[in-house]
Amino acid sequence: MDGAWRDGPWPEPSGRSESGLPAEASSFVGRSRELAELGRALERSRLVTLTGPGGVGKTRLALRAAHERAGLFSGGVRLVELSALRDGALLAETIAEAVGAPSPARVPARLGTGRCLLVLDTCEHLVGACAPLVRDLLRRCPALRVLVTSRQPLDLDGERVLPVRPLPVAARRDGDRGGDGGDGEAVALFAERAAEVVPGFAVTAANRDAVALLCRRLDGIPLAIELAAVRLRSIPLERLLNHLDILFWMLDNGPSELARHQTLRTTVGWSHELCAPLERLLWARLSVFAGGFDLAMAERVCADDRLGRVGVGTLLHGLVDKSIVQRTGPDRYVMLDTLREYGAAWLDAVEDARPLRVRHRDCMIDLAARAGAAWLTGGGLGWVRRLEAERDNLRAALEFCLGAAGEARTGMRLAVALWPVWACGSRFAEARLWLDRVLAAVPAPVPERAAALWQAAHVRTCQGDSPEALPLIAEALKLADRAGDRHGYGRAQRTLGAAATFMGDRDRAAAAFAEARRALEGGPRADLVLLHFLSGFHLARHGAPRRALAECDRALRLLEGVAGECWGRAWALYVRALAHWFLDEIDDCARTLRACVAMFRRVEDPVGLTSALELLGWVCARRRRYEEGAVLLGAASRYPDKVPVPRLGDPALEDLHTRLEAQALAALGRERYGEHHRRGRVLAVDEIVRFACDDLAGP
Known part of the structure; x- marks a missing residue:
């Protein structure tokens, strides 16, 4: 590499992976043979699928392998977590967001030609959608490797399937010699997890046989072992083993996947029975959350006459102690998929889940409404981040609204309320999907439809499909005018101005922005800020850069004193820089851009x-x-x-x-x-x- 690179003003590439792989929450035990085999498979095959029953450790193995081999992939490692995704129509968009691609169509370009590893975690419920998408990515990205975790293969040509077996159960005796330390992995896992709940616990000559028998009863399934180890907090080892003997005497502990699945479900069921009645009820109700939740959300959604709000925190702490719920932050919780599935099945068996799902939906609507009220304020960015963190829950709420009788209009209200997070994060593909779905579900001329129409039109304009936006805008204008909704009419006219600008229709854009200005006068600040910088873009692009600067100044004056607001300011500054460019004021353009x-x-x-x-x-x-x-x-x-x-x-x-x-x-x-x-x-x-x-x- 020539000296100009070293002497130039730009930095050397850091070489850091931007994979965003999550940190491991607990120690990783054993699996040396599997890791080595997985490494060889990734070298020889472009598609590797880890299969096995729930709780056997597929995700942990995949993430450990990805961490260890991240440096071998010059194009980076990208993780796509799919456990909370239920709609296969969102799969391509979810992958695009995970890899930082502009849209599903641009995923191959984003992955590039460099050696890249794409990890698709928990795919069994989306195999039908995953298989063709993975096939297409492998065809279009010659250096790509894909690592999948699933309870079943994708059944694609060239797929290398590696079954993930339970941990070896046999305990190692003092003085035993082993080449890879794998013989006692189940026992080692139990020992580590037991020491976390009972400080000082260790496998000794006195208890080794009991621990080995317990692990054998649990078929070496890591999740089952971890659930059992937690019980040592309240039950001594010998009593714990006796309980398991009674529990499993009727089970065939053979090597079949069916038997292992039964073992895990029985262990989870046993953990369920050992919970207090109200803990079991909370476990079931928490299954309504997709992804994570915080205590306030749990209290709002799960509490009712049977489960008091004040007691939810105490019960939640009990579920954390029993490893049913995992704490992932100071006030953030999540359940493993297997435990969530069990809770969901129990919920359907013990009560009507609809009131719970309605409360979950209302919780999401409230969050979205608060984010909307804070848009283009100092706290707006924090609320956008909050909604990003609740993406899986928001999707679940939208799915409920579109699938339950009488809820579609409420779903439209929720979709419209998500506009700030879609606009600030440029999440146009997902916005278009949901807005189109709610528009199809609610054809009646309700007030929410006008908002959904202009938002869907704006999204199309941002995606380069301005002609497709025009009929949506026309309907939005008609509905807003009929309802006497002056601000809604102004928003639709503003959207028409943007669409006409990108279509090169100068006169139509000017007329639309003038109408929008009259309708939005005295309206919400956020609406006016958008109007000014969109109008400024039109003026800069169509021969009036001085007037564009004035429009940007109006937008910035509206944001004076709003400490911490960045998105509206940034766009007003970008349009100002563009105006300076067309005025040939290059130094001012550069300063504004920085x-x-x-x-x-x-x-x-x-x-x-x-x-x-x-x-x-x-x-x-x-x-x-x-x-x-x-x-x-x-x-x-x-x-x-x-x-x-x-x-x-x-x-x-x-x-x-x-x-x-x-x-x-x-x-x-x-x-x-x-x-x-x-x-x-x-x-x-x-x-x-x-x-x-x-x-x-x-x-």
Whole structure:
């Protein structure tokens, strides 16, 4: 690599994996043989599937292997957790979000040509959707490896299936010699988990046979062993073994998968019976949560006349002590899939689950409403993050509304309330899916439909499908006008202005923005901020950059004194920078861009960050700093906007990009330009933001 790389202002790539693999919550015991076999399989096969019954340790094995081999994958390791996903229609979008792709169609481009490992965890309920998608990814990404955990294979050509067996049960005697330490793995796991609940516990010559027999009774299934070990807090080892003897005397403990499944279910059932009655009820009710929950959510959803709200915290603590519920943060809890499935089955058996699911839905609606009220305020970003954390619960609530009689309109209300998180995170593909579903489910001209229509139209505009947005906008205008909803009418007109802008219809856009201004006058601040920077974009793009600067100033004045608000400010600054560009005020453009790049990074808006990096790359080209410009354009191509077309779908901006890139290619030559461009693609996002905001400010 030539010296220019080392002497240039940009940082060296960190080499860190951006996989986001979760930290292991507890020690990893044994599995050395399986890890070695899995490593060899990943070298020889592009698709490896770990199969086995629930609780056997497929996920732990896959994550440990991914952690150990992350350095071997230059393109990174990406984990996609699918246990809480129930709708196969969202699979492609979920994978796209996990790998940082702009849309499902751009997943192959995001994975790139580098060696990459994609881990799809818990796929058995989505095999029909996973199989064709994995087949297509492997075909389009030659260097990709896919590691799947599932209770059944995907049945694809070239798939290497590795059954994950229970841990070896035989205990090792003092003086035994073993090559890989695998013979006592079940006993070792029990010993480690037992020591966590009973400090000082150890496997000794006096208790080794009892521990080995207990592990044998549990067929060496890790989850069953861990559930049993927790019972040592209240039951001595010998009594625990006697209980298991009684419990399992009727079971055939042979090696079949059916027997192991029965063993696990019986162990889980035994743990269930050892819980107090109210703990069992809470266990069942907590199964309504998809993903995690906090104490306030548990109290609101699970409490009623049978289960007092005050006592939920105490009961939850008891379930944590029994390892039924896991604590994943100071106030965050989750249940393992197997335990959640058991609770869900019990719930259906003991009570009507609909009131519980209604409370869960209402909890999600309340969170979304509070996030909407905080949008473009100092606390708005925190609420967006909160809704992102509740994505699985929000999806579950939407699925309930669309599947239960009489709930579709409420589902539309929830979908519309999620607009801030979809807009700030540029989650246009998922927004379009849910909005289209609720619009199909609620064809009646209810007030919520007008909002769903203009939001669905806005999403299409952001995805480069402005012509498809027009009939939706027309219906939204009609409904809002009929209902006398002045602000709803203004939002629809604002959306029409944006769609017309991207379609190049200058007069129609100007008229729509003028109508929107009249309708939204005196309306909510968030609506006016959006109106001003969208109108400013239209003016900057269509020959009135000075007026565009005035529009941006209006947006920024509305946000004065709102400490901590970044998203609205960032977009107003981006449009201001674009106006400076068209005025040939390059220094002002660069200063403004450096400010908005940092803001877009903070709010994690990929559309905004990409747009700002792209424009800053053009600034470098205008300054004949072609190497830096190529780095920025490479970074913009790695962290793309969440639309299927670049440059916000604007043909004129695309033409500018083509001309300026041609200048850089002519100045550097194709080989040097490609080298710098590739460098931008491998820099971590924080490195490229530091480069854009700090390093480029120098001479």
